[in-house]
Amino acid sequence: MKIIAIAAVGRNGVIGRGSELPWDIPEDMKFFRDSTRGQIVLMGRKTYDSLGKALPARRNAVITRNTSWSVPDAEVYSDLPSALKALKPVALSEGKTIFVIGGAEIYSLSLPFLDEVWLTEIDSDFEGDVFFPLYREGRFEAAGFVKGGVREQSDSVSPFHYRFCVYQRSA
Ligand SMILES: NC(=O)c1ccc[n+]([C@@H]2O[C@H](COP(=O)([O-])OP(=O)(O)OC[C@H]3O[C@@H](n4cnc5c(N)ncnc54)[C@H](OP(=O)(O)O)[C@@H]3O)[C@@H](O)[C@H]2O)c1
Secondary structure, eight states: OOOEEEEEEEESSSSEBBBBOOOHHHHHHHHHHHTTTTTEEEEEEEHHHHHSOOOSSSEEEEOOOOOOOOOSEEEESSSSHHHHHHHHHHHHTTTTOOOEOOOHHHHHHHGGGGEEEEEEEEESOOOOEOOOOTTTTTEEEEEESTTTTTOOOOOOOOOOOOOEEEEEEEO
């Protein structure tokens, strides 16, 4: 059972602008969907709001401090430890991965618990006000690339170059 943060990040660390993603990269959305389908996704309340609904074909969990907040299509937890306490046995018994899907606040909270970080690293700087938290301070090391070793991607819609990178917790 692994806990993996998955994010797309600009060269300057930007992951969001307001409640939106600063880019449109269909191939990365497909990678995200394919990676998380059938698994457990854990997110902050603002990311849930920006999605507008739970992601289909996944168990969705949301973290909020607001004890009266609820939605019909996701489990709600008031802190990360209680979310992990509930979700880890499910992941273990069902052979699933817990994917932490953002945003910045929840990536930060989850850093001590992560086994891996999967980053789509985009070779462009973006304007934005939400940044990926520091993860390269000795806690994680580069461990290659997801997607069968594909290192560089671009697609017909977006002008960006990007790589699907894996970082593992250092021993
Ligand atoms: N590039 C990517 O891969 C990616 C992925 C996901 C999101 N994003 C972007 O990230 C941005 C949203 O990120 P964000 O950091 O602003 O918000 P967020 O992490 O999605 O959610 C923050 C919310 O989580 C709850 N929360 C935070 N700490 C908590 C704690 N210790 N205990 C309980 N609840 C806690 C609070 O909800 P309440 O206020 O309800 O208490 C808080 O407002 C958007 O721009 C989105 O587009 C980018």
